[in-house]
Amino acid sequence: MSAPPLEVRGLVKRYGDLTAVAGVDLTVEPGDVFGCLGPNGAGKTTLLRMTLGLIRPSAGHVRLFGRDPQLGVAALEGVSGFVEAPRFYPYLSGRANLELLAALDGDGAAGRIDEVLEIVDLRDRARDRVGGYSHGMGQRLGIAAALLRRPRLLLLDEPATGLDPAGMRDMRELIRRLAGQGMTVVLSSHLLAEVEEVCNRVAIIRRGHVVYEGSLAELRRTAGVAYRLRTTDDERAARICAAQPGIAGVAPGAGGGLTFRAESERAVGELSLALAEAGALVLELAPQLATLEDLFFQLTEERPVAVAA
């Protein structure tokens, strides 16, 4: 069986007293578009830096197709990407920057410069100095530089950050297209919409820990189904809900009434019965799907899941 594109086990990075990454385990399978999601400072970028061999782990290890990036750049064969914003030599043109990187890559990368410029739609500006590029153009040049290596695993750190809405749309479209060609993509982001649109699996990172890893669908399922409840006596209903087995996350609803999560439909039925017996007659009881944002905040801020309006 071939090794997965990315495998992380027990990865820790400490800077003095600060633990930026605290024992992360992850596995990215071939063909995944894997999102590392977390608020700023969660440890996503540190994780990617260790993945690319730019910084040394304090403990644990990373394997790229079974190879250790700490042992040298040979482990990066078939792997490319960028950490934080892609950086280039501002006094050289976009093409010259790519020529430099292609020279450092060898393996015929120089022959792919026109092709990758075409993919990221930068051919017309390739002879301009990078110092004059917009942020979006820099991001696209970063993708072009990554594609020069014909990666099987593409690592992108916040690829849509700083882009205007059209640029963000184009970037997502590009990532989807690359994934459609069989490339495994790992992207870190704090933009929920970006992850929701392009990723099939996510790891949610909070203070250096992975608090969730799996599919988005599974994430929604594990969060439980949220409900909106309105009764003739919401105050009494809230007390009954709080005491009812299988019911959690009871909170006032945005437009009145209550919201809660139920672990099963049976728990909802039993709640309905309990409310009727207590004299709090049900006026409205409707399931609500939690958004990814709700789940994200729940996991990263330890806040109860709120339902969509």
Next chain:
Amino acid sequence: MTPGVAVVYRWELRKLRSQKRTYLGLGAAAIVPLLFVLALVLRGGESGPRDVAFGRYLHDTGLAVPLVLLLFGSIWMFPLITALVAGDIVASEDHNGTLKTILTRSVDRERIFAGKMLAAMSYAILAIAITGGVALGAGILASGLHPITSLSGTRVSSGRGLVLVGASLLVYLLPILAVASIGLLLSTVTRNSAAAVVGTLMVSLLLQLVGILPGLGALRPYLLSTQFDAWMGCLRTPVDWAPIVRAAWVCPLYAVPSLAAAALVFLRRDVAGG
């Protein structure tokens, strides 16, 4: 096949060719001798620094001009020109974030470092060559190509004088390359271009100060600053090899540990900035 040091070196040179900083240093290396000769011509007669070696021959032969400039340049000009690139070549990449860009390609850190080191050394060599060449050319235009009197008081033909000037420039490279090594170390360790450039110059000046402190005379032969005078051994009759040989082993005492420490830091460092 993985690209080698030659590929990195070639690209480091291309990067240097594209930066204004490079031309600032090389421009100074060319302009200073031109201004020096222009001042000599304009002031005419007996003008010039007559109290330094070869100063009194500046109006007699163009061969004296590069030699006088070697004396003056060792105080701060050549260390500064050298530090402009050696102190910047790693630190600027770290600061701009391009270090992470190149370290995630197919060339390992050892080769990246070696390419940068060779580029910094090449620049220093070019700067000395430019100063020497321009000084010699301008000097010959102003004073002609005539025999020169050696430090031993013997007349040296203009042809042999040219060879000795060339040899002097080569010997002068020994301490210059040691300065470049110190610059590279500071560039790698400080990750700050300005600090590395100024730091290199300060180290050079500090060593000169140590050389004039009373009671430290025994140290003087082993100071890097003293090696800047080793070339004078070429201008004695017969050639005095002692200072040249000493420079040949003292300068590596400064250069090799600096380069080794720089390489160690570069290979093991976390690239977390940018």
